[in-house]
Amino acid sequence: MKKLSFSAVLSPASLLVLAVLLTAFYAALHMAGWREQVSILSGTSSATRSSGEVQIAQGLVYAGLYFGMTLLVPVLVLAALLQLLYQCLLRRESPSVTTTTAPPTRIDVDQERQA
Amino acid sequence: MTIRAWGGIGGWRQFWLGMASLIAATVIWLPLVHVFFQSNPTDYRSANAIPPRAARIAQRHIRLWRDPQLRSDATALLRVNNPEWDLMSRSYLVLSLVNMSLREPDRRPDDVATVDRIIDDTLAAERQQGHFHFLLPYAHARPFTQSPVRSHHVDSQIALMLAARCVLERHEEYDQLLRDRVELMQRRMETSAVLAVESYPDECWMFDIVNGLAAMRMADTAVGTDHASFVRRWLSVAHSKLTDPRTGLMLSSFTRTGQPLDGPEGSTIWMVAHGLQLVDRDLARDQYRRARDELSETLLGFGYAREWPSSWVGPSDVDSGPPIPGLDASAGASGLALVGASAFDDEAYLAQLVTTLDFAGFPREEAGALQYCASNELGDAVLLYATVLGPLWEQVQSGDTP
Numbered sequence: 170m171k172k173l174s175f176s177a178v179l180s181p182a183s184l185l186v187l188a189v190l191l192t193a194f195y196a197a198l199h200m201a202g203w204r205e206q207v208s209i210l211s212g213t214s215s216a217t218r219s220s221g222e223v224q225i226a227q228g229l230v231y232a233g234l235y236f237g238m239t240l241l242v243p244v245l246v247l248a249a250l251l252q253l254l255y256q257c258l259l260r261r262e263s264p265s266v267t268t269t270t271a272p273p274t275r276i277d278v279d280q281e282r283q284a
Numbered sequence: 285m286t287i288r289a290w291g292g293i294g295g296w297r298q299f300w301l302g303m304a305s306l307i308a309a310t311v312i313w314l315p316l317v318h319v320f321f322q323s324n325p326t327d328y329r330s331a332n333a334i335p336p337r338a339a340r341i342a343q344r345h346i347r348l349w350r351d352p353q354l355r356s357d358a359t360a361l362l363r364v365n366n367p368e369w370d371l372m373s374r375s376y377l378v379l380s381l382v383n384m385s386l387r388e389p390d391r392r393p394d395d396v397a398t399v400d401r402i403i404d405d406t407l408a409a410e411r412q413q414g415h416f417h418f419l420l421p422y423a424h425a426r427p428f429t430q431s432p433v434r435s436h437h438v439d440s441q442i443a444l445m446l447a448a449r450c451v452l453e454r455h456e457e458y459d460q461l462l463r464d465r466v467e468l469m470q471r472r473m474e475t476s477a478v479l480a481v482e483s484y485p486d487e488c489w490m491f492d493i494v495n496g497l498a499a500m501r502m503a504d505t506a507v508g509t510d511h512a513s514f515v516r517r518w519l520s521v522a523h524s525k526l527t528d529p530r531t532g533l534m535l536s537s538f539t540r541t542g543q544p545l546d547g548p549e550g551s552t553i554w555m556v557a558h559g560l561q562l563v564d565r566d567l568a569r570d571q572y573r574r575a576r577d578e579l580s581e582t583l584l585g586f587g588y589a590r591e592w593p594s595s596w597v598g599p600s601d602v603d604s605g606p607p608i609p610g611l612d613a614s615a616g617a618s619g620l621a622l623v624g625a626s627a628f629d630d631e632a633y634l635a636q637l638v639t640t641l642d643f644a645g646f647p648r649e650e651a652g653a654l655q656y657c658a659s660n661e662l663g664d665a666v667l668l669y670a671t672v673l674g675p676l677w678e679q680v681q682s683g684d685t686p
Contacts, residue, residue, distance in 0.1 A: 179302020204657050207646045211615045213365050213660040232646075239317065239643070247309035252301060 181249035188245040195234040203231040318585030318636075321643040325631070328638055328671045334387050338671035340654035341664055342384065345377050347653065348661070349398050358661050368437065369662040371418040374402050375441045376665035379676065382448040386675035396453060403445050403458065410438065419484065426485045429540055430472060437483035439469050440496035447502035448676055454686050459507045466503045469496045470514055478525050478542035479518045486539050490526065491552045493518075494559035501562040505680045519564055530595045533574050550579045550591040550617025554624035558673070561627060562680055572628045580621065580633060581613070586643060587636025588613040589621035619663050622670035627677075641667070 177183060206228035208214070214221040328337045348355050362369040381395040409417055415435040416423055423435065446462040449455065473479045473493075480488035481496075497518065500511040525542045526535050533548030534556055553575045560568035578593035591607060591614035607614050618637060625634035641647075646657035655664055 177298075179299055179306070184302075184306075204646055204648060207658045208660055210644075210646075210658040211660055211663055213361065235646070240314070243313050243317075244306065244309045247313055248302070248305035251305040251308055255301065255305070 181252045184245045184249040184252075188242045188249075191234065191237050191242050191245075195238045198227075198231050198234060203227045207232050207235075315584055318639050318643070321639045322585075322635070323638055323642060325635060329626070329631075329634070330387075331674075332387060334384050334391075335671050337654065338380075338384070338668055340649065340652060341668040341671070342380065344653035344655055345380075345661070345665060345668065346394075346398055349377075349401055362661055365660070366420060367418050368420060369660065371406070371438065371441050373660075373662040373665045374406055375444050376662065376669045378402055378445040379448050380665065380668045380672050382452045383669070383672040383674060383676050385452055386679065387672065392453070396449075399445075399449050399452075400455075403442075403449060406442060406445065407461075410442065423484050428482055428485045430475065430482055434468075434472070435483050436469065436472070436481040436496060437489065437492045439465060440492040440499060443469060443499035443503075444495055447499040447506060450506035451502050451676060451679060451686055454506070462499075462503050463507055463509060466496075466500045466509060466511070470500065470511065473514075473518075476540045476542075478521050478538070478540075480526075480538060480540050480542065482540060487537055487545060488540060489537050489552070490534050490556050491536065494556045494563070498559040498562045502676075502680050505683055506686060508685075515563055519567065531574060531578050531593050532570075533578060533593070534571060547595075548575070548578065548593055550575075550589045550614050551620055553579070554589070554617070554620040558623050558627040558677075561677055565681075569628065572624055572630075575624065576630070576633065579617065581611070582633075582636055583611065585636065586640040587618075587621075587633055588640050589617040589637075590614060591617045615658065615663070619659070619666050622667060623673065626670045626673055 206224045209225050209228040210232065214224055323337075326335065328335050334342075348358050359370055362373060378399050381399050385392040385395040415433070415438040418438050418441075419435055428434075443462065443465045446458050446465060449458055450462050469481070472481045473496075475481075476488075480493065483489045483492045497511075497515060500509070500515065503509045504511055522534065526538060527533070528535055528544070528547050531548055533553055535544050535547060536549035536552040537545040539545065553571065557568050557572040557575060560571060578595075579589050579591075581588050581590060588611065590612045592612075618640065622634065622637050622641070624630070625637055641656065645659060648655055648657050656667065659667070
């Protein structure tokens with residue numbers, strides 16, 4: 170199994186996948202009607218204790234994903250675009266370069282072995 | 285070393301590139317977020333007409349008072365959290381509807397019918413179940429010091445409703461009920477050296493006292509009572525004994541002898557400053573300015589309010605809502621800050637607060653009716669009031685009788 174490294178997580182593709190996943194989760198919870206449960210933010214909870222605990226969990230998850238959608242997703246997309254832009258500029262400066270996700274060099278292989 | 289090599293060795297260079305891009309994206313995005321939640325001021329602010337946002341919020345509340353099942357569900361949800369919210373959601377809605385009728389007189393017959401329904405229902409609940417019906421359970425924890433047992437919270441809220449109704453349009457029965465209520469409130473206040481009266485056992489709240497004084501001033505206009513000298517005496521006491529020396533802000537609660545319980549509180553002071561506009565305009569503006577200095581905050585274009593000034597450490601309670609960690613933002617204080625900012629024409633802060641509301645209030649619109657999911661019926665009624673307040677206070681200040 171391929172080992173997941175920090176660098177892979179921070180690649181443009183990974184950032185975009187994360188953004189899509191967050192958006193999809195948020196959309197699913199939104200369509201499931203969890204938005205109403207965020208009344209817990211003003212200290213308003215459901216009538217019964219058990220439903221109140223469920224509501225707190227749903228409200229917190231929904232609110233977390235909503236703020237993730239509005240604050241984090243644009244940052245992830247923007248970061249991916251900045252990386253792609255950077256790579257484009259480098260390619261323009263060095264025509265020999267094709268992509269940053271080129272096949273592994275000997276140094277990569279050595280490093281993997283060491284790891 | 286070629287670029288191809290760094291891409292491959294990639295590890296660390298890719299890592300640092302990833303981190304740098306995330307930091308750069310954060311620095312670019314965060315200051316821009318508020319732009320996407322800014323509303324046109326004409327949506328929530330109008331000198332004479334009813335702003336579109338107010339009409340959308342009001343629609344849901346009016347429907348609640350026309351549909352007994354909806355009303356019952358909404359009331360149950362409020363009451364299980366805080367019975368006071370049930371009462372205050374009524375009074376803020378009454379104040380809102382009166383202001384809306386003064387803005388657009390064509391609405392008056394419908395609005396007056398809704399206001400009367402609210403008042404009658406509230407008076408019936410008070411008659412049948414007593415003041416404890418609208419109080420938190422801790423009202424039973426120890427005896428009230430004053431007899432007969434009443435809560436100034438309930439008296440002042442009902443007086444506000446009756447007074448607003450009578451300023452809009454005279455009504456023989458309500459006129460008399462208003463006279464009786466304000467006379468009773470004054471009589472009970474006179475028994476304390478600091479003119480304070482209990483909302484809870486030996487707990488006097490500035491919020492209720494100022495609302496009671498505002499109701500007295502409205503009664504002076506509507507039904508011809510005269511509380512001018514009593515109000516002057518109260519102002520003198522409040523200056524000397526009911527003010528926090530560090531901030532110059534009024535205390536939020538104290539005993540009947542004037543011993544401070546809680547210092548200046550965000551969920552109190554904004555409404556207190558607004559109420560004081562009917563009592564002493566200069567003091568009102570002074571309190572608003574101090575509250576702005578001590579409690580208002582702005583972060584990346586979003587405005588909010590804290591529950592306590594930095595000089596006072598106090599707990600969060602059921603009125604303030606849970607504070608947002610790190611920011612110390614309070615939902616209750618921020619909601620009432622909208623009332624303050626609107627009442628004192630503080631357009632910049634109002635715009636920032638509305639931006640926060642649209643960002644973190646989780647608005648939801650259904651069939652033209654707007655509600656804020658992070659709020660509740662009381663919170664929405666306060667927001668409605670913040671968008672339509674003005675004409676009622678102006679009519680009382682000008683002394684125009686209905």
